[in-house]
Amino acid sequence: MSTAYDVIVVGSGPGGYVTAIRAAQLGFKTAVVEREHLGGICLNWGCIPTKALLRSAEIKHFGEHAKDYGLTLSGSISADIAAVVARSRGVSARLNAGVGFLMKKNRIDVIWGEAKLTRGAADGKPAQITVGKPSKPAHQPQQPAPKGVLGEGTYEAKHVIIATGARPRALPGIEPDGKLIWTYFEAMVPQEMPKSLVVMGSRAIGIEFASFYRDMGADVTVVELLPQIMPVEDAEISAFARKQIEKRGIRVLTGAKVSKVDKAAGSVTAHIDIGGKTETITAERLISAVGVQGNIENIGLEALGVKTERGCVVIDEWSRTNVPGIYAIGDVAGAPMLAHKAEEEGVICVEKIAGLETVHPLDKSKIPGCTYCSPQVASVGLTEAKAKEAGYDIRVGRYSFAANGKAIALGEDQGMVKTVFDKKTGQLLGAHMVGAEVTELIQGFVIAMNLETTEEELMHTVFPHPTLSEMMKESVLDAYGMVLNA
Template sequence: MSSEKKDLIVLGSGPGGYVAAIRASQLGRKVAIVEKEDLGGVCLNWGCIPSKSLLKAAQLYHDMGHAKEFGFSTSDIKIDFPQVINRSREVAGKLSNGVSYLMKKNKIEVIKGTGTLDSGNRLHVRDEQGRNTTYEYQDIIIATGAKPRPIPGVEPDGDVLHTYRTALEYRRQPQKLLVIGAGAIGIEFAYFFSTLGTQVTVVEMASQILPVEDREIAKGLEKVFAKRGMTIKTGASVEDLRVSGKTLTASIRVGDTVEKWNGDCGLMAVGVIPNTQGIGLEKIGVTSERGFIMVDEFMRTNIPNHYAIGDIVPGPQLAHKASHEGIIAAEAACGQAHHPMEYDNIPSCTYCQPQVASIGLTEESCKEKGIKYKVGKIPFSAIGKAIAIGEPEGMIKVLIDQEIGEVLGVHILHSEATELIAEAAIIRSHEGIAASVKQTIHPHPTLSESMMEAMAAAMGEPINF
């Protein structure tokens, strides 16, 4: 087995890993990144990026069906489902090549293979040909990401029963789909398939879809989906799931009632778990809990010179959170630990239509914390731009502190919610107050006016509603 010395190694090239590598290189370190698959990780290749291509296709199909409202006549709209999937794979490929370019631009060495940590600041890498190389490093940033959470006793086959990964390259449109889990992944796939004509049933154990979101917003989305023909069962569980040939059968419990379901496709969307098994954590003594590596606010583990970021550390498992952690870890490894990670101001986005986006506290969490708050709500039907573009559905809801008006949370249901939430993130990161937002001139007509109007509503001073 050969051995080489490296300055700083990043293990994993997802949105946390490759960003960390670039930032460390910018700060003068000689960086190597280890990746066993395509550069970009799950997000770029099998998650957030290709899925957005699919969701755009669904939105386009929906819009073409409503083109008559804008004066256009359309007929005989046909779905080329394999091409829908092919385009999403092409998008992922282009962006993976883009990460490869960034590695070259920043003089980052790419090492292909599977890495295993060992004592003495060593990383063993096994390549596709089975060759082993040991690398000795000064610092390492662990960014191995996550994988689909399994359901005990159920094995997805990638044909009838899927995880998000196989669903992204499945080129046959199902007739009847069962989605198990109504988090962001489950809801986005449910929207995609339902919009293209698949009969979709969603099962969620929690009392609402998108369990981490504001209840009122989640219920609003549920009503939209139900109106479009989607079947949603909350407070429900799947007790029996079986594949027989090309048929999937399930027993769904809702309270004391058990319902039978059968169709030709199922999606397991019950979340993800950290990829920390078998990477050698026990050999180096890194502290972990339930598979998550414990870190401080600068992404430092309990072992000096060892950092961890992304889905393998506590907190929401989101790409933008991982990227920010990557920058913090890289700076800390370079002796520039100046700004700590803050988990209270991470936007959450679900890209179905209408979209859901949020940041900060919900009403439920305010009540749990004993915080006195005021609420401002504005339907998008009160926003001129939303009506003009034919997207009046949804609302924006803001929570502000009852005494000083500090913005506690912002929750949006609208076709452009994920583009609007960034303003709320800036407001929250600067501990902004509603009065300041209200007094900021927003361009007209824009959807961003909804933020200003909602803040005014929370203060009891709405203008256009």
């Protein structure tokens, strides 16, 4: 079998495998190199299995509040943590197999092992990689090599696209040990349910696990270094979410830092600096969710002179590095570190390589962000504060879930939709939501922003009734003093 390709993608996460599929669709002879799991972290140890865990927790929560819906359940609601984890792993396994099917369907070769760049494209020669035996990263069980895949060897391609993703960041002195101090890997597959946890970090990963473990009955404390939880979100949305999270029994400490951790036989004691004082909290486990860092080590970047910065590969608007024939997409190429950003970045990359005239650079200002805690949080574009900092004269609209018929009928009347407009042009600058199913609703505003929709067009769009989506229109109307149902 030939070892020469048009495109080789290093990494088979959402960015990598989608990029490979699009390359194959464009007629390129394509291969993917993977060292541990088809589908990458997102599908196997991130986005997908966490949503399965959160669904189990949500069902448990509804069962415990069945009386609120006029229902009586015989017996108590309890969680079989082994079964909950098994369901989550089953969801991942199903999708993992699906990625393998897509590789075969699109005639993409899978090369199993660990890739290292050995040459860029120069002097008429293609780029080159070597693939060796996969090493086992800490905390990550490996998938056996699928049948029929290629293995160790030297491979060439006109274009090599790095999609090696990211891994949990560790703070000095508070490094995860897989036993008492967890990353999301251990938090996703607990062998038994801890009675208490400290969650260090309040971005999506931290807040989602705090939400899951609280619904499963654990005593949870979230520690955030910055003044607000979910620090990238609009301050008003963050404050609303915090109140709801605290009502559910999660303790939240902001402007706080875990300075050190003492370990005992079955517990950890976190020393937390807050307000000029030190507080200690003892819990059975600590989850470190202080961010992620790109997987740039040991793949040959330094030897080839590929430029990196702050742990990520430096790229231009077409995902090209400074070395000809070498590209990077997804988490390894920097923020925002989101699966959907990686997918779109990869598609743009290969379409540019193919010379398509319709391709445009990715506009990162229109990439939505979602946090699947309870209540959910979703956003796109500028926050109110960022819009003001950018010099816009703005109009802000707000609409409460408490005034929406569908939300009341669902028993989910705590939430808000917030929109930010340029007063001069009517341009939608940002949309921010907190409440039930807002991670599904946000895409309506994403489409509107991509189509450069104005407030007038949104005002005259007919939204179905009764739906949660009606709140999107009401928020727009509120920005212009025309709200109807409040």
